[in-house]
Amino acid sequence: MKDNNDMPGHLARRFQQIAVAVFLAEVEKAGFDLTPVQYAALATIKSNPGLDQVTLAGLIAYDRTTITGVIDRLVQKGLAERRASSRDRRARELEITDEGKRTLRKITPAVESAQRIMLLGLNAKEGEELMRLLRKAIAAGNERSRAPLREAQE
């Protein structure tokens, strides 16, 4: 009988569980109300102004049906805007608002602090090695999820 601790799937779930809890705690301590998913989406919109939802989903490996609700909440909080695209009437162009930019700026220290706290049990070299191994395993498994990472086109 294999122990849970020998199952990478179980360890993945536990580490992700802790990562989300740490992120939310740090962000709340800084006075904001933003989930890890919302943060990643907002930061990606900022770096790629005017991108459409499918591209955004690809850049952060979200499912296209998930991104709809995430953007809904960013828009509802006044951090992002969704407008019809002129080039393609099916698509929506996403923009970050000034309020969104301000939020991103002010929240960054909390986000970075959260990333540190997640790795508190490891020394610097181990933290780097963990990230390297995760990146490698993820790269090999990218196409196995419904929402693989996709580089920006053009």
Add this chain to the structure above:
Amino acid sequence: MKDNNDMPGHLARRFQQIAVAVFLAEVEKAGFDLTPVQYAALATIKSNPGLDQVTLAGLIAYDRTTITGVIDRLVQKGLAERRASSRDRRARELEITDEGKRTLRKITPAVESAQRIMLLGLNAKEGEELMRLLRKAIAAGNERSRAPLREAQE
């Protein structure tokens, strides 16, 4: 501007996403319909017959409000039973059914295959090292989530 790939939180989410997809694919290929969460709960019930829901949740680090629904679905599929405890009328004792045992037995190869596939991008030594580092980081962060791992009592 930090890249997503330098954020352990983002990598955690991606690895977990792939792990779940791989698990579901392998289990479905074997002809079963069981989620990673349901599998872990069922296996733990089998190893600890008669345990109550809070103990089960602690052993696999689930939230106590999450475990309710998971057990509902195991019961509904005929894989587990929930009975009132005689010692404590608040508690429910959990048992695996014969059908549940049969399912666990038949599903094991698929589960093990899934664990292998998740690490396909790594060689054996790297896979071991990834698990070691995850275990270490998780141990340090255990108390930071609402659903920390708890050893069985007595």
Add this chain to the structure above:
DNA sequence: TACTGATAGTCAGCATACTGAGCAATATCG
């Protein structure tokens, strides 16, 4: 024993994540 606090479980509500279906618009190709 009566009061107080803790514990087991559930429920409502919200936020990911996914499957599968559907609509509207665009692209492609005979």
Add this chain to the structure above:
DNA sequence: CGATATTGCTCAGTATGCTGACTATCAGTA
């Protein structure tokens, strides 16, 4: 050009995961 395929997005439904509140019960203590 017109039929067909593809694409961008949304929606309904299901399954985690969590917060916070609530009931029932148990445990410890004044």
